[in-house]
Amino acid sequence: MTWRLGMVRPDPGDRSQWSVVIPVxxxxxxxxxxxxxxxxxxxxxxxxxxxxxxxGQIARSMGAHWLRSEASRGVQLRLGAAQATRPWLLFLHxxxxxxxxxxxxxARVLRDPAVAAAAFRLxxxxxxxxxxxxxxxVDWRCRCRGLPYGDQGLALAADVYQRSGGYQPIPLMEDLELVQRLHRHGDVVQAPAAVQVSARRxxxxxxxxxxxxxxxxxxxWRKGVPIDQLAGLY
Structure with a gap:
């Protein structure tokens, strides 16, 4: 059954209640x-x-839903979230x-009603x-400032995502921009587990x-330099 705004959230410890969105x-x-x-x-x-x-062929052969998008991480994340049907969302690189x-x-942190979103340790x-x-x-920044970045993943309830306005269709800073808005809805914390990422960058x-x-x-970006200009520098 597709989850809709207003329905009771099931337990986040049940993996069948998660939609995972991966921009590639x-x-x-x-x-x-x-x-x-x-x-x-x-x-x-x-x-x-x-x-x-x-x-794309790999995604489909391994059972994932596949969507075509323009090459902009904010656009890709927003598009995937719009298609998701489960009550909990996890965004991953x-x-x-x-x-x-x-x-x-x-679930250990998201069951707390004061928590709006969670990321993994890096x-x-x-x-x-x-x-x-x-x-x-990174661990210090997340504990003291509540500012995880996209490579740590981001997990939250679908209704919190919708109320926050979700990812904006921008090519850069989409993770930080959303996390800052999520603080209006509760704490942004780290889960007691780590995600491993490639050292390539x-x-x-x-x-x-x-x-x-x-x-x-x-x-x-905080000083107001346009995102498109920053994306060119990135």
């Missing part, structure tokens, strides 16, 4: 491992921004690897003290250079 673009290498973890009763939507590497018993980990699949320090800084530029660039982009 050229993710044929990363996507299979994530979809292999999502072979239960959850509903899975893969929203493809124009891949030419077979990502394709390189994420979920912890075991992920619905139970999320673990980067790579070696070196710089990545371990990065993980600690930090390996390309280096941990410090990548972190500095992202911080500069966020600062410019």
């Amino acid at each position: 673009l050229q993710e044929a290498q990363q996507l299979p491992s994530l979809l292999a973890q999502l072979q239960g009763q959850e509903e899975v939507w893969v929203v493809d921004g124009g891949s030419r590497d077979g990502s 394709a390189d994420a690897r979920l912890p075991s018993q992920w619905p139970l980990a999320l 673990r980067v699949n790579g070696r070196g003290w710089k990545l371990r320090l990065l993980e600690q800084l 930090w390996q390309r530029l280096g941990v410090w250079r990548s972190s500095w660039r992202n911080a500069q982009l966020r600062r410019a």
Whole structure:
């Protein structure tokens, strides 16, 4: 049965009550491992921004719903959420690897009526003290400021998502923009489990250079620099 606004939320510990939305673009290498973890009763939507590497065929062959979209993460996430039919929503990047018993980990925090949304703790699949320090800084930011980013996943009730206005159709900062609005509806917290992500984005530029660039982009966005201009720099 399709969940609708006004219906009672079922328990988030039941994985059959989850819709999982995954935006992709050229993710044929990363996507299979994530979809292999999502072979239960959850509903899975893969929203493809124009891949030419077979990502769509992989999604369909592994039981996911597949949608074509323009290549804009905000647009892709918004489109997937609009198709979702379950009372709980989980948004993930394709390189994420979920912890075991992920619905139970999320349920431990989402059952609290004061909580609007939850993200996983971040673990980067790579070696070196710089990545371990990065993980600690992300953990501090989430605990002290309630600001997880999209690579940590985002889980929330569908009715909270709808009331917040959901993801905006923007190519950059879509995660931070939504999380800031979610604070009007309750706390944004970390679940007591970690999602593992690829180190590829930090390996390309280096941990410090990548972190500095992202911080500069966020600062410019807060000052009102247009998103399209920032996306070009990104």
